[in-house]
Amino acid sequence: MLILDFLCWLALGSALEMKEHLTIKTILLFFLPLMFMSEMIQLSHSITNAFLARLSTPKEIIAAFSIAFGLNIMAGGVTQAIIQTGICFITDRTSFRRLLRFCLILVLLPFFLVELIALTPLTASRFQAPPAPDKGERMGFQTAVDAFELLLKEAAARDRVNLVFFGGEPLSNMKLIRAVTEYAERRAADEGKTVDLSLTTNATLLTDDLIEWLDAHRFGLTISMDGPRALHDLNRKTVGGKGTYDVVAAKVRKLLERYRSRPVGARVTLTPGVTDVIAIHRHLKQELGFFEVGFSPVTAGDMETFNLNQTELAEVFAGMKELGRHYLDSALKGENNGFSNMHQLMTDLVEGTRKALPCGAGLGMLAVDNEGELNLCHRFTGSDLPTFGNVADGIDKPRLGAFLEDMLDRDDRSCRTCRIRNICSGGCYHESYARYGDPAHPVHHYCDILRDWVDFGIEAYTRIMDENPEFFTKHIEPRRALP
Ligand code: SF4
Numbered sequence: 001m002l003i004l005d006f007l008c009w010l011a012l013g014s015a016l017e018m019k020e021h022l023t024i025k026t027i028l029l030f031f032l033p034l035m036f037m038s039e040m041i042q043l044s045h046s047i048t049n050a051f052l053a054r055l056s057t058p059k060e061i062i063a064a065f066s067i068a069f070g071l072n073i074m075a076g077g078v079t080q081a082i083i084q085t086g087i088c089f090i091t092d093r094t095s096f097r098r099l100l101r102f103c104l105i106l107v108l109l110p111f112f113l114v115e116l117i118a119l120t121p122l123t124a125s126r127f128q129a130p131p132a133p134d135k136g137e138r139m140g141f142q143t144a145v146d147a148f149e150l151l152l153k154e155a156a157a158r159d160r161v162n163l164v165f166f167g168g169e170p171l172s173n174m175k176l177i178r179a180v181t182e183y184a185e186r187r188a189a190d191e192g193k194t195v196d197l198s199l200t201t202n203a204t205l206l207t208d209d210l211i212e213w214l215d216a217h218r219f220g221l222t223i224s225m226d227g228p229r230a231l232h233d234l235n236r237k238t239v240g241g242k243g244t245y246d247v248v249a250a251k252v253r254k255l256l257e258r259y260r261s262r263p264v265g266a267r268v269t270l271t272p273g274v275t276d277v278i279a280i281h282r283h284l285k286q287e288l289g290f291f292e293v294g295f296s297p298v299t300a301g302d303m304e305t306f307n308l309n310q311t312e313l314a315e316v317f318a319g320m321k322e323l324g325r326h327y328l329d330s331a332l333k334g335e336n337n338g339f340s341n342m343h344q345l346m347t348d349l350v351e352g353t354r355k356a357l358p359c360g361a362g363l364g365m366l367a368v369d370n371e372g373e374l375n376l377c378h379r380f381t382g383s384d385l386p387t388f389g390n391v392a393d394g395i396d397k398p399r400l401g402a403f404l405e406d407m408l409d410r411d412d413r414s415c416r417t418c419r420i421r422n423i424c425s426g427g428c429y430h431e432s433y434a435r436y437g438d439p440a441h442p443v444h445h446y447c448d449i450l451r452d453w454v455d456f457g458i459e460a461y462t463r464i465m466d467e468n469p470e471f472f473t474k475h476i477e478p479r480r481a482l483p
Contacts, residue, residue: 138173139370144180146391147368152191154395161188164198166367166378171205181217200224200267202236204244206251211258218261223252223290225266227280234273235306249288256289263291265340270297270316271306277319285338294340295320299431299446310445317449321456328460332468336475343475345457346464348423350472355425357407362388362400376403376439379430385439407440415442420454 148163155161163184165177181197188195198220214221225248226232233243256264266284274280277295284293297316298306308316323339330337331346347353357363361377366388369375373387374395388403389396407426415421426432427443427450435445443450464471 137370139176139368139372141176141179143368143370143372143391144176145183146372148180148184148187150391150394152187152193155193158193160194160196162196162198162365164200164378166198166200167381169202169205170199171201171203171210174205174210178213185217196220198222202244203248203251203255204238206255208254208258211255215259215261220262221255221259221264222267222294223248223255223264224269225252225284226268226274227276228283228287231274231276231280235269235271252288252290265292265294266290268293268295270295270308272308272312275308275312275316275319277316277323281323281339290338292336292338292340292343294344299435299443313446313449317453320453324456324460328463331460331464331471331475334468334471334474336471342457342460345423345454346461346472347476349457349461350476354422357404358425358427358429361429362404366395376429379428380433383430383433385433414444418447418451420451423454424450 151161151163163180170177177199184195184197197217199214200222202224224236226234226236229243229245229249232245232248236244236248238244266288268274268280268284270277280295281293284290295316297308297313299308299313320341323337324342327337327339327342336343359377361380365377367375367378367381368391369381369387372391373381374389374391375381375383375387376385386399387396388400407429415424415426418424426440427447429439431443432441433439435441435443
């Protein structure tokens, strides 16, 4: 670079000598190497930008920026020499116009190259801003109706069916939810069934009218909230970047004051920086008044920056065990402290659950996306795992059956000898798929933590069973019986 820079300055000197005898050919010959240099600089910019767009951690991005910055400084010297050389060629209007033409070419070619690279599918996906909640892709009414009809058909032998609204922000499409609810209640009644409705929301769009309407239809509500302001606002922001805590907390207070039909729970997404389980639970349960609080540690999400590393994961589970000890203390006094992960573990242990499969995905539950495709669960919507049919043609049972059969066979996947196999059964399909590209892969990145968590639960269960077994009859059986 420095040598080329030097050559440009030499050329500048020569140009001063020969500017009286310039022709287009002379200019072309003179400028070609310079143009080539400039193209290379712009190309390196494009490659650097494309590379940056694929990075996910702040450290990598800062390192890549510093390299790009260094390249820019080196390249800047040459560009400056080109400009100054060019100025020396201006003797009259004609030469000015010619130079302008060259400069335009110099700008336009790299521009097209930059665009070409920036719009490759991989970089384009990174550059795209997420759609505003009310501008995202939406499900049509007919797709929702077909989905519910498929549910009724597949659940012919059952007297209850569950309809869950999840993903994106359901409250941003209330027109559809109201219409589908009305349809589902009517059709379920025609078939002699009860439909159980649930919805997970970030609460930002809740209004008094909506609270009343949801209550009247006995929706099971879960609010996505990450704790006190400082933690909640880390990841939950408006499209403009402002934290949503104040709005959400005010709406949640109103909701909890008025909602009567069913208990309302909070769902916390644990990510780097949002790991103080005790403080989060205290705020949501005691200060805001949720009935129960569940924690979802993110270990294999689509965005690497949101995934907890091993140290953070260990910190999260240490917090969960501490909260589990509070749960135990309360249970011995006959109270449920609303820590839903622990309560679920106690439920599994009391009921003697022996899971052959990790969860109900694909068994009693499928998730319908906005195009009507049938996914294993809501987490797989939009993923590249092939779907299992669609609402128009029905469930692709041979494919789904083959998938579940494969999942049942965990013997060669190192779960065979695991002591918590009957409770974990291989872990979340989506975690495995996101992390290892295979939904059947055991969640090895936190097997030890899971085993420790289940051992901890068994100890707590034994103490409660010994010292206050009534806790289970009072708090677990009624929970199962919740409408
Ligand atoms: S903890 Fe790991 S090895 Fe054990 S059952 Fe779960 S995924 Fe399999």
